[in-house]
């Protein structure tokens with residue numbers, strides 16, 4: 001028997017676990033996860049991206065370590081979000097972990113985290129690896145799939161959606177990130193209209209949301225909780241329907 | 243301090259397990275890998291205090307600290323805990339008491355390198371497991 005897996009399950013039972021995932025990296029998944037958590041004040045954000053650990057960077061808490069008490073791992077708090085990250089265990093050190101260790105790390109983080117919110121947003125690593133399987137063992141999660149409108153992204157996202165379907169899941173939202181740019185009153189679609197992703201959403205019955213490009217977002221890395229721009233507005237609309 | 247949350251997870255998990263089966267638990271054997279360096283006396287104290295009013299009320303906790311064998315997947319070298327201990331001691335010096343392997347022993351390959359070739363690609367059984375449960 002693995003007590004930590006059992007405890008992780010118990011911790012997440014009866015909570016809304018929103019898993020923000022993408023087929024590949026570089027589509028802004030962590031930003032979407034952070035803004036989703038911010039849109040639902042009091043929610044818990046768990047960063048399972050063991051190699052990337054972007055969430056602490058976005059919130060400006062990279063390198064800070066979690067306090068550990070009798071009741072487990074205390075969250076790092078920023079902007080009303082309670083953040084748990086492997087980064088808060090290892091600091092700003094790189095993490096290189098053979099696949100067999102990833103599941104254990106995921107289980108331990110979930111089992112020891114002091115989760116007290118009804119909403120748990122999980123920032124997943126890009127791709128479909130051990131962490132995705134580990135989360136599937138621990139929780140009945142709601143997938144939010146993030147992609148960009150580009151053709152290269154579409155291919156990977158379709159595979160992820162296919163996998164989810166086989167696992168009996170349908171994306172609760174398909175987020176087309178960096179979809180458009182508001183340019184002097186007119187809307188520009190720099191990476192294409194994302195028609196394929198839209199059709200995919202229709203085919204599996206998942207609502208598709210467009211999230212714009214906002215170059216000013218870059219200035220908020222480290223204080224994402226202070227950002228109030230069009231990307232946050234668009235992600236809030238996703239959050240409201242989850 | 244993390245011993246308390248581990249003990250709590252153990253009691254909660256086993257209590258539920260016992261409830262589902264309608265049994266009482268008499269004895270639990272927990273196996274922990276030595277890189278976690280858990281304080282067994284704190285773990286036992288926590289277990290004894292948390293087990294009250296559960297189906298583990300009369301249970302005794304036995305903690306087996308196992309010293310894993312390691313294998314480097316890059317060069318094939320096999321080695322024991324003693325070859326890893328100096329690296330773990332340095333880690334405790336860097337992070338203090340709640341150092342990462344204490345919380346998550348599976349992170350060992352992140353911090354420890356093969357003593358022969360320096361690779362992080364190290365394999366070992368590092369999970370915390372319940373090995374035996376005696377019921378009545």
Ligand SMILES: [Zn+2]
Nearest residue numbers: 314317356359
């Ligand atoms: Zn080696």
